[in-house]
Amino acid sequence: xxxxxxxxxxxxxxxxxEVEKRxxxxxxxxxEIVGEIIETVKNGGDKAVKDYTIKFDGKLPEYYxxxxxxxxxxxxxxxxxxxxxxxxxxxxxxxxxxxxxxQGFINPLANGVILGQRVRGLDRVGLYVPGGTAAYPSSVLxxxxxxxxxxxxxxxxxxxxxxxxxxxxDILIAAATCGVDRVFMAGGAQAIAxxxxxxxxxxxxxxxxxxxxxxxxxAKKMLFxxxxxDMVAGPSEILIVADETADPKxxxxxxxxxxxHDVLASAILITTSDEIADKTIDxxxxxxxxxxxxxxxxxxxxxxxxxxxxxxxxxxxxxxxSLAPEHLEMQVENPMEYLGRIDNAGSIFLGKYAPEPLxxxxxxxxxVLPTSGTARFFSPLSVYSFTKRSxxxxxxxxxxxxxxxxxxxIAEREGLTAHANAIRVRFE
Numbered sequence: 001x002x003x004x005x006x007x008x009x010x011x012x013x014x015x016x017x018e019v020e021k022r023x024x025x026x027x028x029x030x031x032e033i034v035g036e037i038i039e040t041v042k043n044g045g046d047k048a049v050k051d052y053t054i055k056f057d058g059k060l061p062e063y064y065x066x067x068x069x070x071x072x073x074x075x076x077x078x079x080x081x082x083x084x085x086x087x088x089x090x091x092x093x094x095x096x097x098x099x100x101x102x103q104g105f106i107n108p109l110a111n112g113v114i115l116g117q118r119v120r121g122l123d124r125v126g127l128y129v130p131g132g133t134a135a136y137p138s139s140v141l142x143x144x145x146x147x148x149x150x151x152x153x154x155x156x157x158x159x160x161x162x163x164x165x166x167x168x169x170d171i172l173i174a175a176a177t178c179g180v181d182r183v184f185m186a187g188g189a190q191a192i193a194x195x196x197x198x199x200x201x202x203x204x205x206x207x208x209x210x211x212x213x214x215x216x217x218x219a220k221k222m223l224f225x226x227x228x229x230d231m232v233a234g235p236s237e238i239l240i241v242a243d244e245t246a247d248p249k250x251x252x253x254x255x256x257x258x259x260x261h262d263v264l265a266s267a268i269l270i271t272t273s274d275e276i277a278d279k280t281i282d283x284x285x286x287x288x289x290x291x292x293x294x295x296x297x298x299x300x301x302x303x304x305x306x307x308x309x310x311x312x313x314x315x316x317x318x319x320x321x322s323l324a325p326e327h328l329e330m331q332v333e334n335p336m337e338y339l340g341r342i343d344n345a346g347s348i349f350l351g352k353y354a355p356e357p358l359x360x361x362x363x364x365x366x367x368v369l370p371t372s373g374t375a376r377f378f379s380p381l382s383v384y385s386f387t388k389r390s391x392x393x394x395x396x397x398x399x400x401x402x403x404x405x406x407x408x409x410i411a412e413r414e415g416l417t418a419h420a421n422a423i424r425v426r427f428e
Contacts, residue, residue, distance in 0.1 A: 002255075002281045002301050007270075007310045007319065016323055019304050020373065022235060022264050034189045034218045041193035046200050052190040053161070061161035061185040064201060066172065071183060074172035082170070086177050089362045090141055096364030097146045100383035112396035119389050121151025124203060126195035126227075127180065128210035129171050131159040131187060136211070137174035138361050142368055142381065143209045143230075144178040150386035155180045156203055158195060160187020188212075189219035196227040209368070209381065230381055234372035235264035238356055239325035241316040241338075242280075244273040246331040247352060251276070252283035254329060254355050259300040260293040266304040268323075270316040277307045317341050324375040327356045346375045401427060 005011050041048045046064070053060055063070075075083065106116035127143050130136065144155055157180045159171055167185055175183055184202055186194060191202075192212075198204025207228040208220055220229045238258035242251055255267040271277050284301065288294045310316040313332055320328055324344035332338065335350040342348055346369030347359050360367045368381035395403075404423050411419035 002269075002284055002305050002307055004277055004281065004307045004309065007308050007315065012308050012319060015306055015308075016319075019237075019266050019268075019323075022266070022304055030214055030218050031222070034215055034222060037189040037215075038193040038196075038219060038222060041190050041199070042197050046194070046202070049186050049190045049194050049199065049202070052188065053186060056188060057161055058163070059165060061165045061167070064185060066167055066183040066185060070167075071172050071176050074167075074169045075176040078169070078173045083173065083177070086137065086141065086174060089138070090145060090178055092362060092364035093141055093145045093366075094149065097149050097366070097383050100146070101149060102384070102387065104389075111399045111402070113399045114392075114394040116392050117389055118392065119387055121147075121153065122206040122386050122388060123152070124154045124156060124205045125152050125386060126192075126205035126208040126210075127155055127157045128187075128191065128195075128208060128212050128216060129157055129159040130212055131162060131168045131171060131185075135168040135171055137170045138367065139211055140171060140174035140180065141178050142366050144175070144180055146366065146381065146383045147209075147386045148179050150383045152386050154182070154203070156195065156205055157183045158186050158191040158202070159183065160191070161185045187216075189215045192216055192219035192223060196223040207386070209385070211368075230368060230385060231370060231374070231378055233368075235266065236261040236327075237266040237268075237325050237371060238327040238329065239268045239270065239320050239323060240329040240331055241313060241320060242269060242271040242273070242276055242329075243313055243332040244276060245333045246271070246273075246276055248276055248279035248283045249287075250352055250355070251280045251331060252287050255280075255301075255305065256284060256288060256291065256297050257355070257357050258327065259297045259305060260291065261296075261300075263296055263299040264304065265300045266325075267301060268306055268308065268325075270308045270310050270319055272310055272313060272316065274309055277309050281307060313338065314341070320345065324370075324373045326369045326371045326375065327359070329354070329356060344373075344375050346370045346380055397426075 005015055050060055102119045104118045108114050125147050129140055147155055157175055159167060162168055192208060194202040195205045195208050205227060209230040211233060217233060221232050236258050238255060240251055240254060251269055255269060259265050259267040269280055288297050317338060321344045326346040328345035329349040330338060331352050347365055349356055359365055366380045366382060370378035407423050408420045
């Protein structure tokens, strides 16, 4: 059952420390296993990827690269309501992310110097999509759409085969609707390694995005530097700030919407009302009985869930800022009033009619969000995530002469005489 804690400066901090520890609850052997997989794929290419597919999935899939006509057939044969829902979500996601596009700039100065910046999309991006029981077509949209808007030339998707060796059709449908270019049936750390180094068939990419299990996440982390990644994602989390006007039914439902992801997921309510706290705990017990993932919800809530009773909404926000949650709901009267006080959160949901699943699927802002407190310094996935910037400099002879003494002074102060020489030699 969800525990109740009264905020006194100590008890809630002790609980939050326990929540933070969950990110370290990983098998110490995972890195060793993943490191071996990466090295094997680096040296063995597609054969190594396929060998690991047989080892982990039991047999090779129907095909390695999914033919374009199979992707198109999945779309044409799909449930029309599902396709329409994806297209409606895609419209919202596109509209939001188009507003993030950046322009380069050029700054010509009076002395003939020209400075500026170019912005352009990455050449090729790899998208990892889980394909088993945790198959999320919404993640295809959230990753592929901003990449396309950013100007990425090619999106390569990798996804593990289902038990029968076929691809998950919902994932193919999503891929078809948002312009994924190629789809390979490979999963796990071996697929991440293939994207990072390239194989005979899977192209090398510039960046890898998308969710995955601990082996996928570890592979991304280990290969960062060889390739860029979106972020190192931890277990999902939701924090709700609620006052006496909140509805316990909504609070309970929203908390469980994240608790069902994983036994390590964290669901926390901070409320100013003792009555709301008790009613929400009761509602969780009532509602979860009818939910298909009630066992996962129970473990998540028992270990990493709590209702914290705070003295004021501002005190609750202070606690929220210290935790920097992935998802932050503000179910309070006049929620917009508090928006400027929220410094650390991946995505903020304002009011009782903005539940977290609205952001997961439909509203438009990205659902790939920083976890594990990293919202203190990381941002959601966006168009910016798929662009690169180059600065450029043009100087005239006179402009360089005017700067010569300052540059030489700094270079010699740093002991870099060749730097100084590269300036001096032009005026000897």
